[in-house]
Amino acid sequence: MEDSERYISATRFIAAPPETLFEFIADPAVQPKWDGNNNLSSAAPGQRVHEAGDVFVMTNVGDRVRENHVVEFEEGRRIAWRPSPVGETPPGHLWRWELEPTTGGSLVRHSYDWTALTDPARFDRARANTPETLRASLDRLAAFAEAATTEQ
Known part of the structure; x- marks a missing residue:
């Protein structure tokens, strides 16, 4: 299998500033509200990511609990994590x-x-x-951000 088949992405414009969107992405408790993969169930509040090395815990659909090891972080611009079963290497x-x-x-x-x-x-x-499931998350994030902006 080619590496190009193992890397997918989707991109879209969202009418909200990066700082606003980043708050929704970096706070695991908010992620299930806009997840387009229909994979996330819940996360305890108070786990907002602040730096590479942070670990947040998420419950996925089917009650699969995962640790998410943050490996890239630039406030307001970039965040990446590697999921793993609790206590295991990603x-x-x-x-x-x-x-x-x-x-x-x-x-x-x-x-x-x-x-x-x-x-x-x-x-x-x-x-x-x-790419379509990733786009679904982008679309739901956009709708969530636009609704949040309207409420303010």
């Missing part, structure tokens, strides 16, 4: 969000990289992530 996949300020809002790229995933038992689940 198996090799990465979720990344990159935000770029533009006139009237932000250009947001969401990517999923499983080039380092070596466990064949996880490949089918990894393949289920597509």
Whole structure:
């Protein structure tokens, strides 16, 4: 399998500043409200990410609890984490969000990289992530941000 098949991304403009969007992404308790993969169930409040090295815990659909090890972080601009079962080494996949300020809002790229995933038992689940599912998260994040901006 080619590495190019194991890295997917989607990009879209969202009419909100990067700082606003980043708050929704960096706070795990908010993520299930806009997740387009329909994979996230819940996360305890108070886990807002502040730096690389942070770990937040998320419960996925099916009550699978995951630790998410933050490996990239630039406040308001970029965040990436490697999920793993609790207490285990991350198996090799990465979720990344990159935000770029533009006139009237932000250009947001969401990517999923499983080039380092070596466990064949996880490949089918990894393949289920597509540019369309990433785009669904972008679209739901946009709707969530626009609704939050309207409420202010």
